[in-house]
Each structure stands twice: as structure tokens, then as C-alpha cells.
Amino acid sequence: MRVGCVGVGTMGGPIAAALAGAGFDVAVHDPSPTAVARTGLPQATPAELAERDVVVLSLPTPEVVLDVVPALVGTTVLDTSTVGPDTSLAAAEVLEGRYADCPVLGRPAAVGRWTIPVGGSQELVDLAAQVLAPVAARVVGVGPTGSAATLKVLNNLMLGVVNAATAEVLALAEASGLDPAVFVDTLVDSGAASVSGLFREVAPRAVRRDYTPTFSVALLHKDNAIALDLARRHGVELPVAQAAQELNGQALAHGRGDLDSIAVLEELLG
Numbered sequence: 001m002r003v004g005c006v007g008v009g010t011m012g013g014p015i016a017a018a019l020a021g022a023g024f025d026v027a028v029h030d031p032s033p034t035a036v037a038r039t040g041l042p043q044a045t046p047a048e049l050a051e052r053d054v055v056v057l058s059l060p061t062p063e064v065v066l067d068v069v070p071a072l073v074g075t076t077v078l079d080t081s082t083v084g085p086d087t088s089l090a091a092a093e094v095l096e097g098r099y100a101d102c103p104v105l106g107r108p109a110a111v112g113r114w115t116i117p118v119g120g121s122q123e124l125v126d127l128a129a130q131v132l133a134p135v136a137a138r139v140v141g142v143g144p145t146g147s148a149a150t151l152k153v154l155n156n157l158m159l160g161v162v163n164a165a166t167a168e169v170l171a172l173a174e175a176s177g178l179d180p181a182v183f184v185d186t187l188v189d190s191g192a193a194s195v196s197g198l199f200r201e202v203a204p205r206a207v208r209r210d211y212t213p214t215f216s217v218a219l220l221h222k223d224n225a226i227a228l229d230l231a232r233r234h235g236v237e238l239p240v241a242q243a244a245q246e247l248n249g250q251a252l253a254h255g256r257g258d259l260d261s262i263a264v265l266e267e268l269l270g
Contacts, residue, residue, distance in 0.1 A: 001025065003131060004049030004075070005056050006068055008035045010214075011080065011104060012058030014111040015135050016041060019056070022134035027052070046071035054078060054131055061222060062087035069094050078102045078128050080116070082219075084153060084226040085146030088119060092145045100124040101145060102132065103152035107201070107214060113137045119148035153230065156223040157241050162198050163220065163261045164244035170206055171268035181207045202262040211259040218257035221248040 002025045005016040009030065016039050020026040027044040030036050036043050049055050050072045059065050062083040069077065069091045076098040079091065083101070092099040100120035106113060116136040118128045125141035132139055142148050173183045184203045187195055201214070224245045231238045251257070251264045 001054065001131070002027075002052040003054055003056060004029065004044065004046075004052045005041075005058070006030070006046060006049065006072075007058035007060075007064075007081070008039050008041075009058070009060075010108055012056075013039060014108055015056060015058055015080065018111055018134040019131070024131075024134075050074045054127065056131070057081050060219070062226070065091060066094075069099070076100075076124070076127065078124075078131060080104050080132075082152050082156065082223050082226075083149050084230060085119075085149045088146040088149040092120075097121075099145065100128055101147070101149040101152075102128050102139075103148055104135075105152070105155060111135050115140065117142040117148035117151050119143060119145045119150075150230070153223055153227040156220065157227040157238075159198060159215075159261075160220055160224045160244045160248065161241055162196050163202065164247050164264060166199050166203055167206070167247070167262060167265040167268055170203065170265055174269070202260065205260070206262045206265050211256075211263040213258060213260040215261050216258055217248060217251045217261055217263055220261045221245065221252050221257070224248060 003019055005012055005026060005028045007030055008016050008028045016026055016028050020041055027042045028036055028039050029044055029046055029049060046068055052075055054076045055072055057077060057079040059081040065081050065083055065087055073095060077095055078100055080102050082103050088101040100118050102116050102118050105115040112135060114136040115138045116132050118125045118141050129139040142151055170180045173180045184207055188200055228245060247264045247267055250267045256263045
């Protein structure tokens with residue numbers, strides 16, 4: 001099968017590599033020459049990729065997705081980007097139904113073990129299961145177009161709350177005289193219900209003030225803004241998530257957007 005990949009950065013790069021490794025004929029497009037060169041795969045324009053059997057998107061914002069999809073009319077698009085349901089529905093309309101929202105549940109290092117929910121027809125779910133098998137342990141249909149996009153932004157809203165709570169307890173540990181490293185080391189393998197996968201990953205790095213990005217403040221802020229907008233439109237109040245988003249916004253305003261999400265800790269340390 002001839003597959004195109006548009007966007008080969010943090011998530012799209014591992015996707016392209018896994019697909020090529022599984023024997024797919026893969027060509028890529030990305031505005032970053034460095035990202036393209038890193039894949040070692042042939043480059044093509046979006047219009048050229050539209051001649052392929054399927055194109056996988058991994059793009060940073062809804063706006064970029066909607067800028068790209070008109071050039072892809074004629075092929076089927078599997079969109080692993082994190083966007084809202086409105087973007088998915090708009091893209092599906094442009095592509096005359098040949099679009100499925102297929103966002104990734106998992107961190108980049110877990111490629112091959114991801115879960116990928118799919119919004120779209122059963123035919124599109126089956127196609128996604130075939131194409132994305134090299135990157136996902138589980139590909140599951142969750143409803144019509146936009147359903148998977150909704151699921152992903154709700155997941156990331158939870159991530160935002162856990163991220164903010166992790167930053168808060170580390171700040172309070174330090175302020176109260178408890179060594180944050182001792183706090184983290186004691187909890188991380190304790191089996192306590194409070195210990196999430198995110199805590200395991202970011203808390204030890206936060207203690208070292210290592211904010212090398214896996215998932216940046218800017219992307220978290222973008223994703224949570226989509227979810228909070230969805231909540232407002234449905235009349236659902238989310239005070240905890242809103243408070244976490246305000247912390248994200250402060251970090252963004254202070255120039256920390258490119259740092260890892262847990263860099264919001266610096267807003268609390270003063």
C-alpha cells in the first residue's frame with residue numbers, strides 16, 4: 001500500500017518510520033527539512049500525496065489540518081492530529097467523507113503500543129486498523145466522525161489537571177520543607193492510587209528541573225482550550241480544568257510554551 005505522511009515531527013516521525021518498517025511504501029511531507037531528512041524517506045508535496053492510497057496526518061493545530069486537507073482531495077485521510085470534533089467534521093466535508101479522526105493515546109516512546117480511537121464508518125475503522133497496526137496495539141471505532149477527536153481532547157483535559165496537580169504538590173513539598181525528590185521517590189512505586197503514568201514520567205524530571213519537552217506547555221494549552229470551548233458550548237462548567245488551564249496560560253505568557261508541560265511548576269515556585 002502506498003501511504004503518505006504529512007507532518008513527521010514528534011509523533012508523525014515515529015509513525016512514518018513504523019509504517020516504512022512494516023513494508024508500506026511511504027513518502028512524507030513536512031515544512032521542516034530537518035524533520036523530513038530525519039525520516040530518510042522520499043519527500044512529496046501534499047498534492048502528490050493525494051495520489052496515494054491513504055494519507056496519515058500528524059499536525060500541530062486545527063488550522064494547519066484545515067489548510068492541508070484541500071490538497072488531499074482524492075485520497076483517504078487518517079488524521080492522528082489532536083483537533084476538536086468541529087475540525088474533523090469540516091475536514092470530512094472537504095474530503096467528501098474520506099476522512100477519519102484517529103488521534104493517538106500514548107507518548108511518542110510507546111509507538112507500537114498505542115491505542116488509537118477512530119471516528120468514522122466501519123470501512124474507515126477497518127482501513128485504520130490495517131494501516132495503523134504497526135503503531136498501535138489497539139485500534140477501536142468509537143463512533144461517527146468527530147467522536148475520536150472528542151475522546152482525545154477529553155483525555156488531554158484530564159492530563160492537564162493531573163499535570164497541574166503534580167506541579168502543585170511539588171511546589172508545596174518544597175515550601176513545607178519536604179525534599180521533593182524524597183516525595184517523588186517514595187510515591188512513584190508505592191502503588192498509591194494517586195500515582196498516574198504522567199506523574200511517573202514528569203515528576204522525577206521536574207525535581208531535576210529537566211523540562212526537555214515530550215509534550216509542550218503550548219500543545220497542552222491548545223488541546224485544553226479546545227476541550228474547554230466544547231464544554232462552554234454544551235453548558236458544562238469545569239472549574240478544576242479551567243484553573244489548570246489558567247496555569248498553562250501563565251506559563252505560556254512567561255515564555256515557557258516550548259518547554260515540557262510540567263514546566264508550569266515554575267509558575268508556582270515564583
